[in-house]
Each structure stands twice: as C-alpha cells, then as structure tokens.
Amino acid sequence: MAGLATTFGSGAMTNSINEIEAAEVILVSGSNTTEAHPQVARRIYAAKDRGAKLIVIDPRRTAIARLADLHLALKPGSDIPLINGLMKVILDENLADDLFIELRTENFFALRDYLYRLDLAEVYRQTGVAPEELRRAALLYGRAGKAVICYCLGVTQHVCGTANVEVLANLAMLTGNVEKEDAGVDPLRGQNNVQGACDMGALPGMLPGYQPVTDPEARQRFAAAWGVEPPAWPGRTLLAMTHGREPDSGDGPVSKSDSPAAKPGGAGGADQPGQPDPASGIRALLIMGENPLLSDPDLNGVAENFRRLDFLAVSDIFLTETAAQADVVFPAACFAEKDGCFTNTERRVQLISRAVAPPGQAKSDLEIIAALSQQLGYPMDYQSAAEVMEEIALLTPIYGGIYHDRLAGGWGLQWPCWDRQHPGTPYLHKYYFTRGRGRFAVAEHQPPAESTDADYPLLLNTGRVYHHYHTGSMTRHSAILNRECRHPLLQINPADARARQIAGGEAVRLISRRGEVEFKAELSQQVPPGMVYGNFHFAEAPINQLTTTASDRRARCPEYKICAVRLEKAGGDEGRRP
Amino acid sequence: MNAVPRDRVRENVFTICPYCGCGCGLYLRCEGDQVVGVLPSRHHPVSRGNLCVKGWQLPEVIQHPARLTSPLRRKNGRLEPVSWDEALAYCAAELGRIGAEHGPEALGVLASAKCTCEENYLLQKFARAVLKTNNIDHCARL
Ligand code: SF4
Numbered sequence: 001m002a003g004l005a006t007t008f009g010s011g012a013m014t015n016s017i018n019e020i021e022a023a024e025v026i027l028v029s030g031s032n033t034t035e036a037h038p039q040v041a042r043r044i045y046a047a048k049d050r051g052a053k054l055i056v057i058d059p060r061r062t063a064i065a066r067l068a069d070l071h072l073a074l075k076p077g078s079d080i081p082l083i084n085g086l087m088k089v090i091l092d093e094n095l096a097d098d099l100f101i102e103l104r105t106e107n108f109f110a111l112r113d114y115l116y117r118l119d120l121a122e123v124y125r126q127t128g129v130a131p132e133e134l135r136r137a138a139l140l141y142g143r144a145g146k147a148v149i150c151y152c153l154g155v156t157q158h159v160c161g162t163a164n165v166e167v168l169a170n171l172a173m174l175t176g177n178v179e180k181e182d183a184g185v186d187p188l189r190g191q192n193n194v195q196g197a198c199d200m201g202a203l204p205g206m207l208p209g210y211q212p213v214t215d216p217e218a219r220q221r222f223a224a225a226w227g228v229e230p231p232a233w234p235g236r237t238l239l240a241m242t243h244g245r246e247p248d249s250g251d252g253p254v255s256k257s258d259s260p261a262a263k264p265g266g267a268g269g270a271d272q273p274g275q276p277d278p279a280s281g282i283r284a285l286l287i288m289g290e291n292p293l294l295s296d297p298d299l300n301g302v303a304e305n306f307r308r309l310d311f312l313a314v315s316d317i318f319l320t321e322t323a324a325q326a327d328v329v330f331p332a333a334c335f336a337e338k339d340g341c342f343t344n345t346e347r348r349v350q351l352i353s354r355a356v357a358p359p360g361q362a363k364s365d366l367e368i369i370a371a372l373s374q375q376l377g378y379p380m381d382y383q384s385a386a387e388v389m390e391e392i393a394l395l396t397p398i399y400g401g402i403y404h405d406r407l408a409g410g411w412g413l414q415w416p417c418w419d420r421q422h423p424g425t426p427y428l429h430k431y432y433f434t435r436g437r438g439r440f441a442v443a444e445h446q447p448p449a450e451s452t453d454a455d456y457p458l459l460l461n462t463g464r465v466y467h468h469y470h471t472g473s474m475t476r477h478s479a480i481l482n483r484e485c486r487h488p489l490l491q492i493n494p495a496d497a498r499a500r501q502i503a504g505g506e507a508v509r510l511i512s513r514r515g516e517v518e519f520k521a522e523l524s525q526q527v528p529p530g531m532v533y534g535n536f537h538f539a540e541a542p543i544n545q546l547t548t549t550a551s552d553r554r555a556r557c558p559e560y561k562i563c564a565v566r567l568e569k570a571g572g573d574e575g576r577r578p
Numbered sequence: 579m580n581a582v583p584r585d586r587v588r589e590n591v592f593t594i595c596p597y598c599g600c601g602c603g604l605y606l607r608c609e610g611d612q613v614v615g616v617l618p619s620r621h622h623p624v625s626r627g628n629l630c631v632k633g634w635q636l637p638e639v640i641q642h643p644a645r646l647t648s649p650l651r652r653k654n655g656r657l658e659p660v661s662w663d664e665a666l667a668y669c670a671a672e673l674g675r676i677g678a679e680h681g682p683e684a685l686g687v688l689a690s691a692k693c694t695c696e697e698n699y700l701l702q703k704f705a706r707a708v709l710k711t712n713n714i715d716h717c718a719r720l
Binding site: 016017018036037038039040042188191192193194195196197198199200201202203204205207208213222226227228230231233234235236237238241242281282283284285286287288289290292310311313316317318319323324326327328329330331332334335336337338340341342343344345346348349350351352353354355356357359360361362363364365366368369370371372373375376378380382385388389391392411 | 594596598601602603611612622623628640641642644645646647650652665666667668669670672673674676680682683684685686687688690691692693694696697699700702704706707708709710711713714715
C-alpha cells in the first residue's frame with residue numbers, strides 16, 4: 001500500500017470497519033465488496049438503510065454496484081483521470097476544505113495548478129464516464145460531512161497502482177475527510193493476516209513495524225536483540241523470487257532507487273560492501289503457506305523458474321500445487337491447532353487459540369521455523385507464541401503494548417498501541433498525519449501495460465468469488481463450498497459472445513500472449529462489451545497463466561486486473577458452424 | 579493420533595476466522611480432538627452474530643482427509659513420508675550448503691498472510707538473522 005504511505009505516512013486502513021456504518025457517503029473503488037469482504041459490505045448496506053449514499057467505481061456491474069446510487073463504470077485502468085476529474089469539479093464548486101488543506105497538508109498548489117489545466121472532455125475520452133455522472137458523484141462526495149473511501153485490489157493491481165491510491169488519498173484530503181471518525185481512506189486487505197505479515201516485516205525492505213532495513217539505528221536495535229545484524233540492503237520482492245528476475249515495469253526500466261521500499265540508505269546504497277549482484281538468481285526457496293504456482297501472474301514463467309531451483313521447501317496444510325513440486329514438505333498445523341495473533345484489515349490484533357491437536361505429525365510453523373533455526377546453529381527457545389509476541393512488542397513500537405494476556409478475553413487491540421496502558425487506535429491521523437503533513441501528489445493518466453489489438457481484442461479482469469478464498473487450497477476442500485461454486489466460470493458480455501457464436505455454459509478457450517486456459521462461458525451483463533472476467537481460485541483453470549508480471553514501479557504489485565486476451569470456442573475451428 | 583492435552587479440552591474455543599481480512603470472531607465447537615461446529619460471536623465488533631459462508635464451512639476444511647500428516651521428502655522423483663528429524667536435517671543442510679556456495683542472496687523466503695503474526699515475525703527473523711538475507715516477502719499484493 002505504498003500510495004497511502006507516501007501521502008499519509010501510513011499504509012493501513014484509517015478507520016474501523018464499524019465506522020463505515022456511520023458515514024454519510026461511501027465511495028467504493030475497485031472492490032467487489034459483497035463477495036470479497038462480506039462484513040464490510042454488511043456495514044455499507046446498514047449505512048444505506050440509514051440513508052447514506054453509495055458511489056461505486058468499477059468497470060463491472062458487481063453486486064455492490066447494482067446497489068449504488070451512482071455507478072461509474074469507467075474504462076479499466078482509467079482510475080486516475082476519473083478521480084482527477086472528480087477533484088476538478090469539487091474545486092470548481094468550492095467544495096474543498098480550505099482550512100484542512102491549509103493546516104494539515106502540503107503541496108496543494110501543485111495539485112491545484114494541475115487540476116486547473118485538466119480538460120474534462122479529455123477525462124471523458126479516457127474514462128468513458130459521462131460528464132454529468134462525474135459531476136453528480138463529485139457533488140455527492142464533496143458535500144458530505146463524513147465520507148469514507150473503500151478500495152481494494154481493483155485499484156492497486158495496476159501498473160499505476162500506487163498513483164491510483166495517491167489520487168484517492170488526494171480526494172479525501174481535498175475535502176478534509178481524513179482526520180475524523182467515520183471518514184477516511186480504507187484499503188480492504190484481501191487475506192486475513194496480510195496486515196499482520198506486513199506489520200511483522202515479512203517485506204524485503206522493512207523490519208517489523210515498518211522500520212527500513214536501510215536505517216542503521218533500526219538495524220542496531222535488532223542486532224542488540226538478535227545478536228546478529230540484519231543485512232543493510234533491501235532483499236528481493238516476491239515476484240523477483242518466483243520469476244527469478246525483477247518484474248517488468250509498466251513505465252520504463254525498473255530502477256532500484258525509485259522504489260521507496262528499496263531506497264538505499266544515504267551514502268551506502270549500491271556501493272555497500274557485499275551487496276549482491278542483482279543478476280544472480282535465487283537457488284533455494286523456503287515457502288510457508290503460500291501457493292505461488294497458482295497465485296502468481298504469468299504462471300508458466302513461475303513454473304519454469306521453479307524447475308531451475310536447486311532446492312524448494314514448502315510448509316502447508318495441504319499438498320498444494322507448489323508443495324507437490326518441493327524437495328521437502330512440512331505438514332503444518334492450521335489456525336485451529338495453534339496459538340497466535342491475526343491482524344485484520346482495520347489493524348485489530350486478535351488472539352487465536354488452539355482448539356484441537358494437529359492431524360498426525362503436523363506441527364505449527366512456529367515449531368518448524370524454530371527447529372530449522374536450531375539445526376542451522378541459531379537456537380530459538382520460545383516456550384509459546386506469547387513469548388514471541390513479547391519480543392515483537394519490544395522491537396516494534398506500533399505493537400509496543402500488545403501482549404497475549406491483554407488480548408485474551410477482549411476483542412483485540414488496534415495498532416498503534418504504544419505501551420501496556422495504551423487502549424489502541426480505532427482511527428488514524430487524528431490531529432496529525434503519521435508523516436506530519438499529508439502530501440498532495442499529482443498523478444496523470446497512465447495507460448495499462450498491455451492494450452488490446454487485432455490478435456488480442458478483449459481485456460481480461462480477474463478477481464475472487466464469495467465461496468472461495470485465494471488459491472482455494474482451503475475452500476476447495478469443502479464439499480459445500482464446492483457444490484455452490486464448482487466450475488471456473490468466465491463472464492462474457494452477451495454481445496461479445498454472440499459475435500463469437502458462444503452460448504452460455506459452453507466450453508471456451510481464453511488465450512493471452514503467455515498461455516491459454518479453458519473455462520465455462522457465463523453470459524453476463526456484469527461485464528461491459530470488450531471485457532471478460534474470471535476467478536483465480538481454480539487449479540484446473542489457472543487463470544494466472546494468462547496474466548502479466550508488469551508491475552507498479554513503486555509497490556511491485558502486478559497488474560492482475562488487465563491483460564489482453566482472445567476468446568475462442570474450446571473446440572477450436574472445427575467446432576464452429578459454417 | 580495426538581490426543582488433546584487434558585487441560586485443552588474445551589467446549590467452545592474463541593478464535594478468529596482465517597479467511598478474509600474482516601477477521602470475524604467465532605467459536606469452534608469441539609468434542610475431544612474434533613471440531614464439530616462453528617458459532618459466530620454475538621458481541622465481537624466485526625462478526626456481530628454473523629459469518630459468511632466461508633466461515634460457516636470451517637470444520638470440514640480443518641478435518642479434511644487430504645490434510646498433510648507427515649513430512650515428505652523427494653526420493654527418486656517421488657515425495658515419500660520421512661521422519662521429522664530427516665526432513666529438518668535435510669532442509670537445513672541444503673539451505674546451509676547453497677548459502678555457503680552461492681552466498682545468502684541465493685536464498686529466498688516466502689512468508690504468508692495465512693500464518694500468524696508470530697510465525698511471520700519468526701520467519702523474517704530466520705531469514706535475516708540465520709540465513710542472513712532480506713529476501714523475504716509475502717503475497718500482500720496478490
Ligand atoms: S466469516 Fe467470512 S467475512 Fe468473516 S472473516 Fe471469515 S471469510 Fe471474512
């Protein structure tokens with residue numbers, strides 16, 4: 001969530017989930033909330049029942065979009081001009097919060113100058129959203145006393161994902177919808193502990209609590225506790241590891257120093273002694289509970305890279321596609337068989353408790369890591385997860401007051417929680433932004449990395465369904481969830497289907513520059529003509545064989561949401577009637 | 579079969595749904611070492627008496643017969659059950675060997691948004707303090 005970090009200084013959801021219920025206007029962007037975040041959708045419905053207005057920005061007519069007072073069906077990848085257009089109308093109508101801008105933000109004049117020059121006719125051409133609609137949305141959002149923006153991967157999984165987030169943050173600051181309860185900018189985290197994994201420093205450039213590895217003082221603190229100093233230069237990102245190289249960037253060559261996560265520390269940087277040659281590859285991977293052979297973009301590229309590895313170790317609860325390729329597999333305990341904490345999307349750190357024993361010889365990942373570490377000559381003698389959390393609290397200021405004994409019996413604590421007396425923080429940026437002043441950032445339209453052409457005339461959009469979760473490694477093992485949602489479906493607009501003589505339920509083949517996958521066709525008005533939509537939960541239709549690794553330059557988030565494809569009947573040419 | 583230690587036998591165990599970022603609070607209904615049902619927490623600030631279909635179906639996934647129950651090691655191209663000692667020693671030896679031959683930057687670690695904070699913390703500590711690399715990431719962006 002690099003965009004929020006550059007604007008506000010912190011990349012987490014600014015509100016609590018329940019605050020959404022009290023908002024006057026809710027703007028949902030690139031989130032199929034009903035299916036991906038059911039409880040957030042429930043709060044949005046409750047707010048609507050109370051009379052709140054809902055604006056949805058999504059190329060697809062999703063369930064939440066059908067409920068919206070205003071659905072802006074923009075062209076995929078045109079979020080930036082759309083939000084810039086909204087801001088221009090808000091400025092023109094004098095709906096900006098001048099006092100907030102004056103007291104709490106910086107760089108406003110750069111944005112204002114840019115917006116003055118912005119041509120709304122051009123915005124219409126880029127987004128396909130009619131000027132009247134844009135105006136209605138701007139007035140709705142601009143006049144609200146308390147407005148919340150919720151966004152999800154539909155915003156971040158683009159080559160311009162970071163800038164997409166920045167413009168949303170700009171919009172909130174322009175109208176003063178940040179510092180208060182029931183108003184803010186809320187990235188909805190997809191998986192249950194994404195927030196926690198980021199907080200804990202499972203990031204190549206960050207130690208726990210977002211302390212950069214390039215900061216010598218931070219490294220010293222960890223060295224004092226660990227007896228070993230962490231390396232001073234940022235490591236490789238997920239895609240660099242699973243693809244064996246840094247991903248292509250949508251806008252020119254990847255330069256390490258552009259990425260905030262990879263910023264070299266002061267004079268050190270590239271001249272650091274021992275800094276590796278970026279061309280040398282990964283030879284061994286240790287993977288805990290992930291399934292990159294189904295979840296990563298350009299799967300054929302991942303599979304090829306995995307074959308080149310000297311060694312692959314996987315710890316998981318099922319034999320996933322990735323575990324099946326491993327040299328050694330550790331059977332892991334699932335959430336019901338261990339103690340520990342999950343941090344949800346509203347930064348709430350919550351305790352989970354062991355209810356039953358793991359099956360057979362399975363062990364918790366905590367035990368597995370400690371045992372490996374012991375073998376490699378670095379003993380980790382923790383008696384319990386609670387003891388690990390005590391070490392975390394000592395080294396991670398935002399978790400400074402989070403201990404298992406405080407979490408037990410309550411509903412968790414929302415970070416930042418600085419010390420044992422601190423009650424936790426339901427909403428962020430009260431009185432001041434984490435970075436001091438909120439910074440306006442000017443962003444211009446950036447076309448998707450891959451556009452359609454005569455050979456690949458359709459755009460593919462990917463996402464999740466209500467019944468399944470991520471790569472389905474867990475949910476696909478439920479008979480009921482599978483009965484409700486068994487087949488990998490591809491949504492096609494009826495007009496596109498007619499042009500290719502495809503009927504509903506028919507087998508179709510989807511082809512991109514990187515691979516091809518078979519689906520069952522579902523004719524649906526939910527997708528506009530020119531676009532198809534599929535889910536990534538299904539091993540039998542690994543949609544990520546099609547997607548691109550083109551990534552946002554700063555967040556390294558791949559552009560899952562858009563790639564160019566061609567659609568055929570699965571029978572090929574023979575199946576087509578003359 | 580591991581028995582649940584006596585002191586851990588409880589009727590309803592409060593925990594958090596492992597699926598989406600909402601983080602619903604729920605009770606696992608246990609009989610012995612079986613999870614037999616789920617109840618949403620009525621007063622939990624997120625679930626407020628409600629779960630989505632994924633949360634309700636948790637017991638079946640926890641007790642699924644396809645769960646991995648033994649460490650596996652590839653021998654002659656096939657994954658075969660081995661002891662923990664063998665699996666751990668083999669993994670540690672390989673990580674150690676490759677790290678020594680090609681430098682720590684040839685090693686990579688993927689953490690998980692499905693594991694706990696403590697496990698993610700320990701894994702990044704393992705990467706940084708033991709393997710001596712910052713090559714650690716997880717799929718936040720996916
Ligand atoms: S029950 Fe459903 S909404 Fe609640 S955390 Fe689980 S997956 Fe998310």
